[in-house]
Amino acid sequence: MADLQALKRIFVEKFGEDDEAIRVFHAPGRVNLIGEHTDYNGGYVFPAALTFGTTMLVRKRQDGQLGFASTNFPEHKHISIQGIVFDKADDWINYPKGIIDQLQQQGIEIGGYDILYSGAIPNGSGLSSSASIEVVTAYALLTLEGQPTDKVKIALLSQRAENQFMGVNCGIMDQFAVAMGKQDHAILLMCDTLEYKHVPFDSGAYKLVIGNTNKKRGLVDSAYNERRSQCEQAVADLQGQFPQLTLLGQLTLEQFNEYQHSISDETVRRRAQHVVEEIHRVLESMKVLEKGDLEGFGQLMIGSHNSLRDLYEVTGLELDTMVEEALKVPGVLGSRMTGAGFGGCTVSLVHEDSVDNFIDQVGTNYKEKTGLTADFYVCTIGDGVKEITE
Numbered sequence: 162m163a164d165l166q167a168l169k170r171i172f173v174e175k176f177g178e179d180d181e182a183i184r185v186f187h188a189p190g191r192v193n194l195i196g197e198h199t200d201y202n203g204g205y206v207f208p209a210a211l212t213f214g215t216t217m218l219v220r221k222r223q224d225g226q227l228g229f230a231s232t233n234f235p236e237h238k239h240i241s242i243q244g245i246v247f248d249k250a251d252d253w254i255n256y257p258k259g260i261i262d263q264l265q266q267q268g269i270e271i272g273g274y275d276i277l278y279s280g281a282i283p284n285g286s287g288l289s290s291s292a293s294i295e296v297v298t299a300y301a302l303l304t305l306e307g308q309p310t311d312k313v314k315i316a317l318l319s320q321r322a323e324n325q326f327m328g329v330n331c332g333i334m335d336q337f338a339v340a341m342g343k344q345d346h347a348i349l350l351m352c353d354t355l356e357y358k359h360v361p362f363d364s365g366a367y368k369l370v371i372g373n374t375n376k377k378r379g380l381v382d383s384a385y386n387e388r389r390s391q392c393e394q395a396v397a398d399l400q401g402q403f404p405q406l407t408l409l410g411q412l413t414l415e416q417f418n419e420y421q422h423s424i425s426d427e428t429v430r431r432r433a434q435h436v437v438e439e440i441h442r443v444l445e446s447m448k449v450l451e452k453g454d455l456e457g458f459g460q461l462m463i464g465s466h467n468s469l470r471d472l473y474e475v476t477g478l479e480l481d482t483m484v485e486e487a488l489k490v491p492g493v494l495g496s497r498m499t500g501a502g503f504g505g506c507t508v509s510l511v512h513e514d515s516v517d518n519f520i521d522q523v524g525t526n527y528k529e530k531t532g533l534t535a536d537f538y539v540c541t542i543g544d545g546v547k548e549i550t551e
């Protein structure tokens with residue numbers, strides 16, 4: 162996290178001195194460790210909160226104004242707490258405005274505040290800086306207003322703000338992981354029901370290294386819609402055998418293996434195979450991690466990537482190259498794409514003594530093969546949103 166004293170100095174430079182105390186809150190970024198394209202099929206995802214995220218400094222004002230500043234962006238402005246509306250010209254300030262809009266819709270009165278954000282999460286890289294700024298804002302304002310801070314409700318409120326105010330059609334995983342994260346634990350989460358469990362992920366001498374392919378993602382929307390309808394087609398074909406079936410996630414691996422021949426189209430069958438096996442891999446991950454078996458988890462990561470490459474076909478040259486190069490480095494237990502695919506990030510489990518070598522070797526070979534420069538972030542699993550008291 163950023164140096165708090167330095168941030169407090171920036172806060173005072175922007176908003177001036179005042180007797181009111183400056184309070185400090187923090188929400189992390191997140192990464193999905195395994196369980197890709199399972200959420201809309203009624204299956205589990207397995208995200209974890211990172212140790213770096215968004216720090217928010219906040220101080221009460223008496224005049225009903227809201228002051229917004231960020232060390233990451235130039236916009237800096239005061240607005241009235243009345244009449245919060247989306248304004249494209251406000252750029253990033255729309256994210257906290259969306260949260261205040263949701264709080265007001267719930268009848269929660271928000272007073273005046275000056276707010277400074279400082280983010281350590283690269284924006285738009287798939288580590289969910291948007292969920293982080295949303296969740297930290299909701300948690301901080303509810304705390305300061307003396308309201309209950311139920312973190313699941315905060316995740317849902319933040320998702321609604323992103324859906325309704327920002328117009329971004331995201332699911333619940335990001336906000337949930339950012340709100341509910343726990344140090345050295347992953348979260349087994351069923352997105353439809355919000356059934357969840359913290360699973361120990363004691364990474365010991367291993368680090369999570371996230372590699373950003375920096376590949377522009379053009380294909381995602383159309384390919385995503387096509388995959389979704391292929392999953393629906395698989396369900397329709399399997400309903401001859403399972404009349405009650407509505408989602409692939411309701412099938413066990415054994416049931417799928419026995420009746421997959423009733424899916425007539427081979428491509429559709431392979432899509433369904435990925436989904437059912439990936440859900441199985443998530444559950445296996447929980448089991449091996451509960452035994453502290455990081456090597457076992459690394460193998461499941463590799464299986465997940467291979468399935469996303471060969472059966473679900475959502476990887477592409479950049480993600481495949483990065484994972485292939487990662488697995489050549491000694492001290493790497495596993496590596497896979499994370500997120501929707503076609504670009505974005507990979508996540509690898511790398512021994513701490515190998516991290517420098519990993520970044521050097523994978524970066525060089527990736528550039529040689531794709532012409533793109535990768536970025537790397539070395540992470541461990543941190544806590545969800547909280548107040549920082551010195």
Ligand code: ADP
Nearest residue numbers: 231253278279280284285286287288289290291
């Ligand atoms: P991602 O969530 O993958 O990082 P998004 O495009 O969903 O990418 O969200 C990134 C946006 O969130 C930024 O462009 C900015 O508008 C807002 N944001 C995130 N962190 C901060 C921050 N520290 N200060 C100001 N705005 C931020």
Ligand code: MG
Nearest residue numbers: 289290291292
């Ligand atoms: Mg986002």
